[in-house]
Amino acid sequence: MEIGVIGAGSLGLLYAYYLSKKHKVTLYTKRQEQADQINNLGIQMVKENSYHTANVCATSETIYKESILIITVKQYHLETIINHLKKLSSRTIVFLQNGMGHVSQLASLLHHRVFVGIAEHGALKVNEHIVHHTGEGFTKLALYQDQVEPIHDLSLLRNEQINHFPIVFLPEWEKMLKEKLIVNATINPLTALLRVKNGELLTNKYYKKLFYELFEEVILILGMEDKDKLWDHVCGICTSTSENESSMLRDIHHQRKTEIDSILGYLILNANGKSIPHVSFLFTAIKGIEVR
Numbered sequence: 001m002e003i004g005v006i007g008a009g010s011l012g013l014l015y016a017y018y019l020s021k022k023h024k025v026t027l028y029t030k031r032q033e034q035a036d037q038i039n040n041l042g043i044q045m046v047k048e049n050s051y052h053t054a055n056v057c058a059t060s061e062t063i064y065k066e067s068i069l070i071i072t073v074k075q076y077h078l079e080t081i082i083n084h085l086k087k088l089s090s091r092t093i094v095f096l097q098n099g100m101g102h103v104s105q106l107a108s109l110l111h112h113r114v115f116v117g118i119a120e121h122g123a124l125k126v127n128e129h130i131v132h133h134t135g136e137g138f139t140k141l142a143l144y145q146d147q148v149e150p151i152h153d154l155s156l157l158r159n160e161q162i163n164h165f166p167i168v169f170l171p172e173w174e175k176m177l178k179e180k181l182i183v184n185a186t187i188n189p190l191t192a193l194l195r196v197k198n199g200e201l202l203t204n205k206y207y208k209k210l211f212y213e214l215f216e217e218v219i220l221i222l223g224m225e226d227k228d229k230l231w232d233h234v235c236g237i238c239t240s241t242s243e244n245e246s247s248m249l250r251d252i253h254h255q256r257k258t259e260i261d262s263i264l265g266y267l268i269l270n271a272n273g274k275s276i277p278h279v280s281f282l283f284t285a286i287k288g289i290e291v292r
């Protein structure tokens, strides 16, 4: 299959590397200098101190000619891309962003087959063409909204699995995104504000109290049932990533914009007057840190 990956940051380099094992991949960069480096040197993927190289074609031209496009830019860069996608003929488009800010924009793309997904991998861009695969996980995909599932191009991804890069398809897009949102809405802003690794939210009893109170507000806004099971899920991820800095903490350390608008901002927009003091406080605190 011909696959275009749009956004050559941490996740885009990782996905282009693995997908190129079985497919013809074009990686769309923002800057031509990055595309030139990738074309000259390939993508290098580092895992447990060993380097692996894949030759992938890269360009900064927004031609997007492939029948499958995987979007790996941050939430706050989606608008430009979505404006391009609106004008393209029908194809399969996959969104892999954390948060749910993009969901309201997907209605303008319904002439395409739109999938939303969550990436459980950990990826860290080392430089323009090298990516560190810091944690293995599933890519979970679901068809967005009421689109009838056709025999879609992505079926091939399900059938032709790539080693260390499993892809699964789930039936309920909203449940899938909400479960991931709960993780990112609790772990990310708290670790970013407290400047701690994920695991400390469980080992420090005061932080754990805040963590649980925040979790309760997030569940309330999303109207989720099965609170105990979801709390176990969030704690499980916190434990398995205990030595990680969350992406929001990393963004703050590197003085980059965070994805807070599409995580807690999205929740505030959907709170319908519910009492959510922790969510509101954390949203404003992270926005304040961004400005600083």
Ligand SMILES: NC(=O)C1=CN([C@@H]2O[C@H](COP(=O)(O)OP(=O)(O)OC[C@H]3O[C@@H](n4cnc5c(N)ncnc54)[C@H](OP(=O)(O)O)[C@@H]3O)[C@@H](O)[C@H]2O)C=CC1
Binding pocket: 006, 007, 008, 009, 010, 011, 012, 028, 029, 030, 031, 072, 073, 074, 075, 077, 080, 081, 096, 097, 098, 099, 119, 120, 121, 122, 123, 124, 125, 247, 259
């Ligand atoms: N990294 C990870 O482990 C995971 C990330 N995610 C999610 O995936 C998404 C991407 O994250 P991540 O890869 O870490 O982010 P990065 O910031 O590393 O990568 C985003 C890339 O998109 C590029 N970009 C921005 N606008 C455009 C454009 N118009 N055309 C082409 N490229 C563009 C940026 O280019 P430039 O650098 O030149 O500005 C950057 O290279 C986020 O929503 C994140 O939450 C989810 C799970 C895991």
Ligand SMILES: CC(C)(CO)C(=O)C(=O)O
Binding pocket: 098, 183, 184, 187, 188, 198, 237, 241, 244, 245, 246, 247, 248
């Ligand atoms: C799962 C978690 C919290 C891992 O750090 C993450 O997705 C992130 O940091 O954005």
